[in-house]
Amino acid sequence: MTNKRRIGVYVCHCGGNISDHVDVKDVARTLAGEADVEVARTHLFACSDASQQEMIDEIKDRKLDGLVIASCSPKLHTFTFRAMAQRAGLNPYQYVHVNLREQCSWVHGGDKAAATAKGINIVRAGVAKCALTHPLTPLRIETQPRVLVVGAGVAGMRAAIALAEMGLSVFVIERENEPGGWTSQVGWMGPDHQHGPEVVAKLLKEVKNHENVVLYTNAELTAKSGHIGDFTVTIRLCGEKDLTLNVGAIVVATGFTPYEPRDGEYGWGLPGVVTLKEFRQLLEEGDGPLTYRGVPVRDVGFIYCVGSRQTESEDCPEPNTHCSRFCCMATAFSGSLLHEHEKKFGRTINQYHLYRDVRTYGRLETVYAKARADGALFLRWDPSDPPRVEQRNGRLAVKVKDTLLGDEELEIGADLVVLATGMVPRKNGALDDVLKIPKSKDGFYNEIHIKLRPVETAIDGVCIAGTSQGPKNLAESVASSLAAVARTGALLKKGYVDLEPLVAKIDTSKCVWCNECLKACPYGAIERVLYGDKEVATVIESSCKGEGACVPICPQDAIVIEGYRDDQIVAMIDASLKETVPA
């Protein structure tokens, strides 16, 4: 048995999480005798400081050149052990992680012998991969201390101010004539009675007064080149003049579009059927008691979930399956505003809230409670039998089966029927072609990880904020905007960024420049260069995402992804199939 490598294999008990179901000592004993393994032992908790120190000492003392850690899922501790390898003087990319807990002990309880045998197989595959690692160096890129914010709604402006306060230069571009977005049109907002236009005016004043922020209206992003930390962007001003800027990062806060009901959907198109926004304008505009087209309003029906939580049907082939989050609160809050109006003008207005579920979560529950106390009547309908709105004797009639009254069908006469329309993804046209931010199934921009990386996108250096990512109320929108600021600030204030070196590599001796990889790459990471006297493909490492789409399509088999090279995967397959010799 020849040892080409000096690999340390550390098998974790994870308390008993692994060792109760996998004989970790047997795994270590078996691996200890195999090729390329210098040492194999177990640790009670490999991630503990004490265990890490022992491993560091051993890596140094025995001059290990590879590290295999078999413990929990790599999602938990890859960075822990990369950093540990670094402290031990070992290249972090010569460490391989084996998932012995989530993908072995926790799913194979009850048969310790079989689980142990599988454990041996998967650690062997890890060793085989590790034996073929070589040191890799992250690509270090200097970052530019400037940010482009796309969209000057509340999320965009709030981000701009916070980034400017960090000392970064900020360019905010807004496609429309006026900044402010939707908040400037909504009037009073729950739960704390703040006025949308006032909130916007205050932010706009800060934006305009801050020396680090420049705001462009009638401005659109038309081109982007470069990479994380150093982008060149082209902004078209007023549809004619182009402006070129150099920025280190981009925050996208392009907002949403309100759902537009289909003709006839809940009576849409009939006089008196209005959206929530239109209703609020009616309520705020007049200086007397509420009227609609000159007729006093005495009964108002609110219909919730219009354009949200839809299911596929003939009428609705592309349903919006999501909840729009803000509408329950905004509609219930409108109930209280209507009640204030009643009191102010001393005229009773009956209000009926036709809902599916009331999702006034968290503190917003107080808004719902107040609406009920203010006289709003809530009736629950079932999506299999939604309310029907008809015109009757110059008024509107809403038929609804109240599921809480034993499906009794009620008919409510109304002067106004208010549709609580949800949020749908905004059509950003050319911007999507320029930024190439992936979208999720609902059509909104997609984050990398909904819980752990909620504002970063697959495009490094581009964060999403506010409702461009999905429906949010204003507080949530600002929270997400400031999260994008935190990620952007962390990137740019450091001054440099280290990129994962796990990217594509082209074997120039095999490559004959057939163009296939260029066509397969959506990131523009492939370029044609002259190598000696032949044309070959080369990888722009800072643009490559390392997903590997170019690998199987290369007719010459000339491309690998570092960390997932062909020889490594083949070695893993072969090692997994090795006969287990009892130790």
Add this chain to the structure above:
Amino acid sequence: MTSGGTTSRDPRILVFSTNSISDPGIDRAGSAHLHYSTAVQVVPLPCSSGVKPSWIVRALQHGFDGVFIAACGGDCAYLPDCTSRTSALVSRAQTLLKEHGISPKRLKMAGLCSVCADNFVAHMNNFQQELKRVEA
């Protein structure tokens, strides 16, 4: 049947998972303490669009009874058309398998989301049942 990790009746399955989508889904089966056969073994990759058909042939020639591609599906953070790219690879691999006299039924692909724990276990159980019926 070959080596350890396997009871003699369970067909051995090699799963190619993806780091940010399907592998977390498979992990979740573990977090939920669901149960599947020890004859299932996972190799994570960045994205299912990067699986080489030659790996599939090798795995099946050398002792795995089935290869399952746990694809990113529509959730892929890299490629909006990840599913169609992965499907194209699967077709190519199936042709290659036929050329090698291996039943294309030994290769299966399904999109697996990052919380699809139950789905994964069901896929493994079903695939093992199917593999028992595959001749050659």
